Amino acid sequence: MTTETESRRQAEVIGHWMAEADRFAQGLGIRLVSVAPGCCEVTMLVTEAMHNGVGTTHGGATFTLADFAFAIAANSHGRTAVALSTQMSYPAASHAGDTLTAVATEESLGGRTGLYRVEVRRDDGTLVGLFTGTVFRRRDAIGPAVDSGDGQVGG
Amino acid sequence: MTTETESRRQAEVIGHWMAEADRFAQGLGIRLVSVAPGCCEVTMLVTEAMHNGVGTTHGGATFTLADFAFAIAANSHGRTAVALSTQMSYPAASHAGDTLTAVATEESLGGRTGLYRVEVRRDDGTLVGLFTGTVFRRRDAIGPAVDSGDGQVGG
Amino acid sequence: MTTETESRRQAEVIGHWMAEADRFAQGLGIRLVSVAPGCCEVTMLVTEAMHNGVGTTHGGATFTLADFAFAIAANSHGRTAVALSTQMSYPAASHAGDTLTAVATEESLGGRTGLYRVEVRRDDGTLVGLFTGTVFRRRDAIGPAVDSGDGQVGG
Amino acid sequence: MTTETESRRQAEVIGHWMAEADRFAQGLGIRLVSVAPGCCEVTMLVTEAMHNGVGTTHGGATFTLADFAFAIAANSHGRTAVALSTQMSYPAASHAGDTLTAVATEESLGGRTGLYRVEVRRDDGTLVGLFTGTVFRRRDAIGPAVDSGDGQVGG
Numbered sequence: 001m002t003t004e005t006e007s008r009r010q011a012e013v014i015g016h017w018m019a020e021a022d023r024f025a026q027g028l029g030i031r032l033v034s035v036a037p038g039c040c041e042v043t044m045l046v047t048e049a050m051h052n053g054v055g056t057t058h059g060g061a062t063f064t065l066a067d068f069a070f071a072i073a074a075n076s077h078g079r080t081a082v083a084l085s086t087q088m089s090y091p092a093a094s095h096a097g098d099t100l101t102a103v104a105t106e107e108s109l110g111g112r113t114g115l116y117r118v119e120v121r122r123d124d125g126t127l128v129g130l131f132t133g134t135v136f137r138r139r140d141a142i143g144p145a146v147d148s149g150d151g152q153v154g155g
Numbered sequence: 156m157t158t159e160t161e162s163r164r165q166a167e168v169i170g171h172w173m174a175e176a177d178r179f180a181q182g183l184g185i186r187l188v189s190v191a192p193g194c195c196e197v198t199m200l201v202t203e204a205m206h207n208g209v210g211t212t213h214g215g216a217t218f219t220l221a222d223f224a225f226a227i228a229a230n231s232h233g234r235t236a237v238a239l240s241t242q243m244s245y246p247a248a249s250h251a252g253d254t255l256t257a258v259a260t261e262e263s264l265g266g267r268t269g270l271y272r273v274e275v276r277r278d279d280g281t282l283v284g285l286f287t288g289t290v291f292r293r294r295d296a297i298g299p300a301v302d303s304g305d306g307q308v309g310g
Numbered sequence: 311m312t313t314e315t316e317s318r319r320q321a322e323v324i325g326h327w328m329a330e331a332d333r334f335a336q337g338l339g340i341r342l343v344s345v346a347p348g349c350c351e352v353t354m355l356v357t358e359a360m361h362n363g364v365g366t367t368h369g370g371a372t373f374t375l376a377d378f379a380f381a382i383a384a385n386s387h388g389r390t391a392v393a394l395s396t397q398m399s400y401p402a403a404s405h406a407g408d409t410l411t412a413v414a415t416e417e418s419l420g421g422r423t424g425l426y427r428v429e430v431r432r433d434d435g436t437l438v439g440l441f442t443g444t445v446f447r448r449r450d451a452i453g454p455a456v457d458s459g460d461g462q463v464g465g
Numbered sequence: 466m467t468t469e470t471e472s473r474r475q476a477e478v479i480g481h482w483m484a485e486a487d488r489f490a491q492g493l494g495i496r497l498v499s500v501a502p503g504c505c506e507v508t509m510l511v512t513e514a515m516h517n518g519v520g521t522t523h524g525g526a527t528f529t530l531a532d533f534a535f536a537i538a539a540n541s542h543g544r545t546a547v548a549l550s551t552q553m554s555y556p557a558a559s560h561a562g563d564t565l566t567a568v569a570t571e572e573s574l575g576g577r578t579g580l581y582r583v584e585v586r587r588d589d590g591t592l593v594g595l596f597t598g599t600v601f602r603r604r605d606a607i608g609p610a611v612d613s614g615d616g617q618v619g620g
Contacts, residue, residue, distance in 0.1 A: 021207075021208035023203060023207075024207060024216055050179050052177045052226070053173040059218075059241070060216075063219070067214045068213075084245060085242070085397075085444040086242070086243050091573030127572060127573050130573075132395075239578055240549065240597075242552060244425050262401065270399050270437075270440060285425060287397060289399055291578055327518065328518040332517045334514065334515050362486075369532045370525060370529025370533070371525075373528045396554075399549065
């Protein structure tokens with residue numbers, strides 16, 4: 001049985017591995033700030049390359065930041081967590097120059113499923129995204145994916 | 156009052172303008188296939204740069220494709236449509252080399268709100284994303300955004 | 311291996327058992343119209359006892375109708391399906407005297423998860439509810455529940 | 466301009482009016498515990514009449530409790546708030562004899578839209594429902610509904 005220290009260390013190893021291996025998140029310049037069992041914080045500087053047609057941050061860029069925090073939090077326990085369903089609300093917009101921070105917290109963890117919430121905020125504290133995500137927890141350790149036809153692993 | 160032909164032409168002008176002006180969608184190589192009032196089809200070739208840490212398409216990339224189809228469909232009537240809430244489920248994964256197609260349809264259109272559904276499929280027809288999105292319809296014509304503190308315009 | 315006829319018959323047995331055993335649905339007068347593997351149609355007459363404070367059908371009553379169709383569709387294959395996450399949009403209202411019909415269809419079925427969509431319409435065809443639901447599929451046959459700490463079985 | 470005291474008093478008047486006028490919530494024995502601008506707490510004792518076919522609380526009953534807290538919180542500012550989209554996850558089940566408490570909090574409030582989160586817990590503190598809801602805020606004061614074809618007022 002892992003001690004609390006070991007659990008935290010395992011979460012950090014997994015989080016850093018996922019952050020380094022994730023090419024899409026890397027392409028957006030997303031940085032891992034912290035990771036602990038069930039929790040994760042990531043950050044991203046919005047650039048003009050992330051703008052939509054009307055000059056605000058594309059909903060897909062904000063979503064990707066939230067989804068990435070969610071994926072690391074859900075996989076941090078060591079078992080592969082597969083995203084099944086996500087929900088995102090956009091209470092306000094952001095723009096190039098804003099630094100967005102996403103904080104994922106675990107609302108519930110069962111034997112086969114987990115529920116996470118992510119808040120995305122601008123530097124000034126304004127909430128720009130509220131995300132909820134549900135995962136199915138496979139029995140295998142987190143690592144290269146095998147497609148079981150059930151959802152999608154790792155972000 | 157616009158005729159059906161004028162409505163279709165307006166939707167095409169708006170759709171092509173949004174597709175050209177959207178830097179994030181362009182960066183992902185998303186192409187507009189077709190647009191009509193309340194409907195839109197877009198497509199994207201998955202590359203390894205869109206992979207997450209376990210070698211499948213990042214949920215944020217799939218989401219961006221769906222969100223983009225949703226944004227064009229919702230703005231196609233000429234009034235600015237602000238994304239308030241979205242939901243996405245991931246029934247299966249995809250990989251580099253897959254071409255994904257997102258088809259957005261209008262489920263309901265009221266005076267101030269609209270409801271859209273988007274299906275994202277692989278070349279082989281497998282559903283890899285099921286998206287639902289709600290917009291608030293502002294009174295102004297679609298164009299450069301003014302932030303009202305209510306949601307997010309245009310993708 | 312079950313034949314198609316056996317699958318349909320099993321779905322009907324399960325659907326009718328669930329409809330009879332569901333006290334909450336019975337209290338609302340919900341009736342099972344049809345059930346087949348992955349599909350279900352149910353109906354409900356709105357009464358004043360289902361009204362909210364402003365004299366329209368309570369969102370919880372409309373949700374219950376959709377959720378019930380979802381539960382039967384998801385359990386119709388014979389394995390216990392546990393509701394993890396649901397989403398519902400309300401494009402229009404309804405009132406006492408309206409008969410609402412909910413039709414559930416299976417969007418995807420994997421080894422451990424399933425994805426369903428439900429449309430709720432008034433007699434005049436107006437969409438009053440659009441529902442998406444995700445289930446975790448347990449290995450046991452549908453029957454009295456054992457709480458595993460993962461979601462909620464059967465409606 | 467209303468003072469903070471007046472805002473709180475207005476919220477209480479609205480909350481109590483909504484609770485008394487809501488026949489569906491009354492039928493389930495839902496009680497209003499507290500209401501303040503943007504916040505609401507309600508409670509319900511689960512009975513066997515709320516059970517689904519497998520002897521746990523029907524998802525529709527848990528949803529109704531959350532939705533009711535959401536509706537009161539969203540209307541507490543005095544302007545009619547129309548539910549557009551809701552999302553609910555079910556991390557655990559409950560049963561007859563459990564008292565469920567739903568606490569709604571305002572995540573964001575714009576000129577035309579609002580975003581709310583509701584947590585539903587059993588007596589033992591276990592989270593059994595996590596709800597997110599988005600409203601469109603009409604310009605009229607909360608009162609008997611006029612159907613504008615945009616969503617659904619008041620629960």
